[in-house]
Amino acid sequence: MDTTTSYLGLTLRHPLVASAGPLSQSVDQVKALADTGLGAVVLYSLFAEQVQRQAAHDLALEEEYAESFAEATSYFPSVDELANPAAGYLSLIERSAKAVDVPIIASLNASAVGSWTGFARQLVDAGASALECNIYLVPGDLTMTGAEVEAQHLEIVAAVKQAVDVPVAVKLSPYFSSPGNFALQVIEAGADGLVLFNRFLQPGVDVEQLAVVSGVHLSSPAEARVPRTWIAALRRQTKASLAASSGVESAADAIAHMLAGADVVMTTSALVRHGAGYAAKLIAGMDDWAQAKGYASVDEFRGLLAVPSDADPLGYHRSGYLAALEKAKSMYGSLRH
Numbered sequence: 001m002d003t004t005t006s007y008l009g010l011t012l013r014h015p016l017v018a019s020a021g022p023l024s025q026s027v028d029q030v031k032a033l034a035d036t037g038l039g040a041v042v043l044y045s046l047f048a049e050q051v052q053r054q055a056a057h058d059l060a061l062e063e064e065y066a067e068s069f070a071e072a073t074s075y076f077p078s079v080d081e082l083a084n085p086a087a088g089y090l091s092l093i094e095r096s097a098k099a100v101d102v103p104i105i106a107s108l109n110a111s112a113v114g115s116w117t118g119f120a121r122q123l124v125d126a127g128a129s130a131l132e133c134n135i136y137l138v139p140g141d142l143t144m145t146g147a148e149v150e151a152q153h154l155e156i157v158a159a160v161k162q163a164v165d166v167p168v169a170v171k172l173s174p175y176f177s178s179p180g181n182f183a184l185q186v187i188e189a190g191a192d193g194l195v196l197f198n199r200f201l202q203p204g205v206d207v208e209q210l211a212v213v214s215g216v217h218l219s220s221p222a223e224a225r226v227p228r229t230w231i232a233a234l235r236r237q238t239k240a241s242l243a244a245s246s247g248v249e250s251a252a253d254a255i256a257h258m259l260a261g262a263d264v265v266m267t268t269s270a271l272v273r274h275g276a277g278y279a280a281k282l283i284a285g286m287d288d289w290a291q292a293k294g295y296a297s298v299d300e301f302r303g304l305l306a307v308p309s310d311a312d313p314l315g316y317h318r319s320g321y322l323a324a325l326e327k328a329k330s331m332y333g334s335l336r337h
Contacts, residue, residue, distance in 0.1 A: 001290050002297035005039065007264045008130045008167035008193045008241050010103050012039030015298055016254060016283050019195075019245055020045045020107040020132065021268035023276055027095045033271075034100035036279035039264060041104055043092065045134055048110035050085045051119045086119060090126040097127030105130045105169075111137040112152060113159045120163040133160050134171040134198055146177050153182075154189045161190035169243065171195035174226050180233050193241030194234075195266065196227040218269035223247040228260045235261025235306035249273075251285025261303035 005015040018024060018033045020042045033041050089106075097104045106128035108120060120131060135153050153172075161168055170191040176182045183194055204213045224247025231242050241264070244257035248267040257265045271278055295301050 001287060001295065002299075003287060005263060005298055005302075006241075007040070007243065008169055010040070010129055010167065012103065012264065013037070014039040014283055015258060015262070015264045016279060016286065017243070017264045017266045018042060018271065018276075018279065019266035019268045020134065021272065023268065023271055025092075027092065027099050029276070030092075030096040030104070031099055032276040033279065034102050036277060037283045038102065038279050040102050040129075041096070041100070042107050042132055042266065043089070043096070043104065045107040045109040046085065046089045048108065048112075048114060048116040051116040086122075090122055093123060093126040093128050097129075103129035105132050107132045107134055107171075108160075109134040109136055110156060111135065113155050117159045117163045120160055124164050124166050128166065130167040130169065130192075131160065131164055132169045132171055132195060133157065134195075136173075136198060136200075138200065150176065150182055150185070154185060157186055157189040157191055167192040167241075169193040169195050169241065171198045171245070173198055173200065174230065175200075179230055180237075183230065183234055184238060187238055187240045191240065193243060193263070195243040195245050196230055197245060199223070199246055218272060219246045219248075220269075221247045221249050221253050224253055224257065228257055231257065231262050232260040232306045235303045236309035248282070251282050251289060254282060254286055255289055258298065258302050259305040261306040263302070 003014045005012050007015075007017070014037055016037075017039050018041045021044060023029050023033060024041055024043045030041050030043070093104055093106055104127060106123040106126075108116070108123070108131065110116065110133065123131060133156065135156055137149060137152060139149055157168070157170055168191055170186050170193070172179075172183065172186065172194060174197045183196075186194065199219065201214070201216055204215065205211075206213050224244070227244050227246055231244055234242060242262050243264045243266055244254075244260070244262035245266040246269075248254050248257070248265055249270050254265040254267070267279070267282070270282070274281075290298065290301065293301070
């Protein structure tokens with residue numbers, strides 16, 4: 001079966017992709033992921049604040065040593081001594097791109113436009129085939145309107161697109177008043193693709209210690225329903241690439257995303273749980289299913305369950321809602337005694 005697929009204009013050998021996460025922090029880790037047969041690797045996210053903080057630190061050092069004698073230049077800290085996260089990220093891209101034969105996608109996490117956008121160009125120069133911009137904006141200012149939040153997102157997208165000449169995917173949150181319409185606005189602003197969705201790290205509460213507890217939990221298959229719903233709705237409305245993210249634990253989860261219309265399916269939580277090698281099991285499961293169904297390529301079944309382009313959007317989703325309630329009524333109502 002032909003498993004090649006197109007994502008952001010890049011030709012990938014398989015639609016399963018390693019998303020940004022802790023398993024891509026070294027060249028050896030990237031190689032381990034690529035060796036499983038994955039179509040591409042998205043590196044862990046570099047935060048805009050790290051880039052800006054390092055730039056400010058470097059400027060302060062330059063000013064401090066500006067009046068020093070030439071002989072004193074040997075005392076200027078090296079990159080290693082500075083533990084420069086930006087330099088380390090660039091080095092990882094360069095070395096990874098040489099070490100593997102799949103596209104390396106750099107990931108920048110930001111919440112506002114700033115001087116960090118200039119760094120995006122350096123990511124491309126280092127060898128990134130594409131850039132994923134993860135916009136993680138939680139408006140703590142309660143006077144900030146929804147329109148202002150959306151405008152800030154679109155400003156970031158436009159700034160990043162202006163800075164680079166490679167494809168840009170934008171990773172979004174589902175928490176907008178009209179996610180589908182805003183997704184189309186992001187594409188109109190220049191995004192070559194969308195990654196749906198990022199996950200807010202919502203804190204818990206320790207009732208014994210009376211404290212807010214921060215932490216990261218791995219995604220579960222139930223979380224796949226939100227991105228799958230919007231991918232199915234968007235598939236016939238745009239030619240931009242659509243990547244599904246969250247909730248991929250089994251091959252069936254990945255296949256469901258593709259049936260909804262995803263060009264690629266991204267996973268990290270499953271690989272963290274089971275190890276990088278688990279990707280090969282997911283790939284084999286996806287391929288076995290497609291061959292058993294008689295599909296000669298992934299293009300033959302991608303989007304089969306997407307919302308038809310000529311469907312009445314409101315009526316289509318409303319009928320699905322009513323059907324789900326009727327099914328629930330017959331299923332759970334029968335449990336009564």
